[in-house]
Amino acid sequence: MQFALPIFILPDFVNFTSGYQFPKLSSLGIKGLSRVNSEFLAWFSGFTDAEGSFSIVPNNTKQTIKFQFRIRLHQDDRSVLDYIAKTLGIGSVFMDNNSVVFQVSSNSEIQDIIIPIFKAFPLCTTKVYDFDKFCQAVNLKLANGSYTDNLFKETLALKDQMNTQRSPSLLAKASIIDPYWLVGFIEGEGTFGIKASNPYFQYAQLASNDALLNSMAQFLTKLPRAISTPIIHYVPEASKPSVSLNKRTNVITYSYASIDFFYDYLLPFFLAAKFYTRKYVDFYLWAIVIICTRFGFSKLPEGIQLIRRIYNCINKARYSTAINPSSIVTQAEIDAVFSLDSPYSNPEIVLSHSTEQNARLLSPGRSGKQINVYDNGILMEGSPFNSQADIAEILGLERATGSTLIGRYLKSGKTYKGRYTFHFKGIKNG
Missing domain, CATH: 3.10.28.10 (Homing endonucleases)
Known part of the structure; x- marks a missing residue:
C-alpha cells in the first residue's frame, strides 16, 4: 500500500471466491502525463x-x-x-x-x-x-x-x-459511475463507521448532488456477489440505502447498515480497490467489525472489546488533534480474537444464513445455544448451561429478571459481582 500504511491480513476463514474486477483503463495521451496511469x-x-x-x-x-x-x-x-x-x-x-x-x-x-x-x-x-x-x-x-x-x-x-x-439551480446529473472515480470520492467523502457497535457505510453531499448520489447507489446495488454459498438469506432491499436530508445544512446522506450486503458485496469491492489515503485504515478495521459480526465474534467479550478499540481509533478519532487520540488496532489484537472459537460452529453454515438468523440461534431458549460460566476465571460446575434463566437460578436470582440481567452481562462482556463472566459455547451444526 501507499505511504507505509499498515498491512493487514484477513482471517483464513474469509474466502471470497469471486467479486468485482476493476477494469484496465486505456491511456488518453495527456501531454506531460504519459507516465501516469x-x-x-x-x-x-x-x-x-x-x-x-x-x-x-x-x-x-x-x-x-x-x-x-x-x-x-x-x-x-x-x-x-x-x-x-x-x-x-x-x-x-x-x-x-x-x-x-x-x-x-x-x-x-x-x-x-x-x-x-x-x-x-x-x-x-x-x-x-x-x-x-x-x-x-x-x-x-x-x-x-x-x-x-x-x-x-x-x-x-x-x-x-x-x-x-454558485447558483443553487445548478444540479449534478445522473452519471455512469467509474469505479476508480468512486473510490477516490469515497476516500474524500465516504465514511466507514461504527455506531452502537454496528458498522455502517455512508456518503454525503449537498442536496444539489442527489442525482449523482443515486447513481452511486445504483452502481453499488449491481455489484457482483463474492461468495459461492447458496443465496438463501439475502434480501435485495438490503443493498438499498436509507436517504436523509439535513434541512439546516442542505446535506443529503446515503447510508447502509446491512451486514449481509457489506460482507457479500461491498467488502470484496473495496478489498479489490487501491486506496491512496489513510481511509484504508478506517476501511480495513471497519471490515474487521463486519467479519466479527458476521461470524459471531461480536458475541464474545474479546470481540466486543476489539470493536470498542476499533471505534476509538478510526475516522476523526485517529487524528493527532483528537481530544483523546488512540493508537491504531494492531494485527496481533485482531488475530487474538479470531484465534478464539466462534459462537457459530461452521463458516459454511454461517454464510448460508443471514446475520439476523444466526443471531437468533444464540438468543435465550433457542436450541443449540449454550453458555459457559466462569467463576474468577475457572469454569463453573454445570457449564455449559442451556439458558440464561438456568444461570440466574444457580446464582440465586429470580429466573425471569435474572435472565435479563445475565443477558446484559453476556452482551457487554463485563464481570458480574466482580467474579462471574459469561461466554457463549459453539452452537450445534445445522
Whole structure:
C-alpha cells in the first residue's frame, strides 16, 4: 500500500471466491502525463470532487488575476498530497495551521496539466460548474494577455458564479459511475463507521448532488456477489440505502447498515480497490467489525472489546488533534480474537444464513445455544448451561429478571459481582 500504511491480513476463514474486477483503463495521451496511469487520474478526479477546489483570486489594486487549484486536508494526511504532487510533477504542498494544502497556481501547470486532466476525466458533482467557469477565465487570459478593465470585470463576473456563489439551480446529473472515480470520492467523502457497535457505510453531499448520489447507489446495488454459498438469506432491499436530508445544512446522506450486503458485496469491492489515503485504515478495521459480526465474534467479550478499540481509533478519532487520540488496532489484537472459537460452529453454515438468523440461534431458549460460566476465571460446575434463566437460578436470582440481567452481562462482556463472566459455547451444526 501507499505511504507505509499498515498491512493487514484477513482471517483464513474469509474466502471470497469471486467479486468485482476493476477494469484496465486505456491511456488518453495527456501531454506531460504519459507516465501516469489512467486509473490514478480517474481516482484523482473522484478525490477532487470530494476535496478539491478551483479559485479565481483577484488583486484589485494591481488588476491582476491568480488561478488556483487546491486540495486541503488534515495535517496528518500530508503523505497523499505529497504523492499527488510527485506523481503529477506539479504544484507545492505546504502546512496551514492544522491543515496541509496541495496547491497549483502556475498558469502553465494549470493550462497544461490540471485542465486537461479534468477534461479527460470529468468531474461529476456540481463542482463541474466551478471548473467550467475556471476554464472560461483561464481561456480569457490566454486569448487576451494582460487585463483591461473590461476583461478584469468579465473575469470577476465568472468568479462570482463559483463555489459558495454558485447558483443553487445548478444540479449534478445522473452519471455512469467509474469505479476508480468512486473510490477516490469515497476516500474524500465516504465514511466507514461504527455506531452502537454496528458498522455502517455512508456518503454525503449537498442536496444539489442527489442525482449523482443515486447513481452511486445504483452502481453499488449491481455489484457482483463474492461468495459461492447458496443465496438463501439475502434480501435485495438490503443493498438499498436509507436517504436523509439535513434541512439546516442542505446535506443529503446515503447510508447502509446491512451486514449481509457489506460482507457479500461491498467488502470484496473495496478489498479489490487501491486506496491512496489513510481511509484504508478506517476501511480495513471497519471490515474487521463486519467479519466479527458476521461470524459471531461480536458475541464474545474479546470481540466486543476489539470493536470498542476499533471505534476509538478510526475516522476523526485517529487524528493527532483528537481530544483523546488512540493508537491504531494492531494485527496481533485482531488475530487474538479470531484465534478464539466462534459462537457459530461452521463458516459454511454461517454464510448460508443471514446475520439476523444466526443471531437468533444464540438468543435465550433457542436450541443449540449454550453458555459457559466462569467463576474468577475457572469454569463453573454445570457449564455449559442451556439458558440464561438456568444461570440466574444457580446464582440465586429470580429466573425471569435474572435472565435479563445475565443477558446484559453476556452482551457487554463485563464481570458480574466482580467474579462471574459469561461466554457463549459453539452452537450445534445445522
